[in-house]
Amino acid sequence: MADSPTPDHPTSEYPAVPERPDTPDPVPEPEVKPSGFARLLIFVGVVFALLVLSCFGLRAINVLPTFENPFADETTDRSQPVLLQSMRDLHRYVAADGTFQVIVDLQENKDNIPDFLVNQRTLFVGSGTVETYVDFSGLSGDALKIDQEKKTIELTLPAPEQSTAALDMQRSYVVAEERGLFNRIGDAFREDPGKQQRVYQLAQERITEAARASGLDQRARDNTQRMLESLFGRLGYTTVTVTFANP
Template sequence: MPTLLSSRPVPDVRTAPRPRRRVPLRLLAAGAGLAVLVPVGMKVASWLPDEPFGQEVVDRSTTPLVLALQDLHEYHAATGTFQVVVDRELDTRYVPAVISGERVEFLATGTADASVDFTGLDAGRVALSADGTSATIELPAPRVGEVRIDPEQSHVLDRDRGLVERLGDALGDNPVDDSELYALAEDRLAAAAEESDLRERAETNTRAMLTGLARSLGVDEVEVSFAEPDGSAG
């Protein structure tokens, strides 16, 4: 029969206790902090913009309307054509006109321009709205330029000279000098241009030009005002 060599108690592995693993305090603190930050972060994110660090473009470039006006320098807004008959008579005292004297009728045709000066125009005289859809522009009064006589459309209608003047032309080699007639014609034509509606036409044409220019640059409404002409009342 078998022999019992030794007798030892056999531990029950199902009931044997396991050693406990200690969790570091730092991990516990970090977990607790994360649990607090999650709800707080959700509340902050509710009022933050969708892109809190997005970029915004601010356009501070010079308005194209001012640059376009400065490039114009001078705008010839209207042109007028005028005619005048200069009737000049030279009398010799105490001598009949048949003997000495001259009478000339000269038809002169010339043109004059009314222009607006843009050289002194700066940003202070051009006001643009915040949205860039309307503008006000202050301009100097249109100026009537010098008269240009057209020699092809200007000629002597009649010339009546005395005997002395005709003999002088026959014996001398000096041609007839009509420079004084042209000078008188220029003065008369300039006066006619000043008395005409050339300035009013220039203002109307300038407004129309600036309105079209501004609309091509995105400005829908334009108000243009002109200063009073030099020497005028008000």
């Protein structure tokens, strides 16, 4: 009789079971590699980023010009060269000037027609300057009398003259403008270049009239007197008498 097997020696009917490890080995995952198209996109992105950084770096050191808005407003000046029309010598002394401002309220409408149909009203603020001067070009031979012994001079000058008001367009502006329905329709088919010119002309006339009553004439006389006294006083004359003709 054969020896009975011990617990440490299994029989052939019951072969030994291999021992199971405590932790199973991980199953290796397949390696995923980027495709050729993905690699191309990554390469293009890197190159583009390098180009952008290079442009910003060159722009920072003022090597490249600045990038402007391609849709920005652009003004083109196609004005012709300035043409000299005339030239003349001036023989007048500007003794005083004044700056005036006027509000012109000009309205043009039709009788018996409502204003909302036919109406043209412009509210304009005009600013202009008026000069007062003495013209020395028309002096006659006896206008100047000199006494060398007494060191006196007598001058007879024409009355001061006043220029037409010159509007300052940087300080003149339209405050409001009203137009009737028919005026709006008419303006859509035709232009009236003389419309603004009438407003400007009226402002000039008002300012010129105001300057005549402002005392510029007397200020011009006083300034001319002082100018001539200072001029001839430096030449050694003690008395300078200036007489103005009647305007």
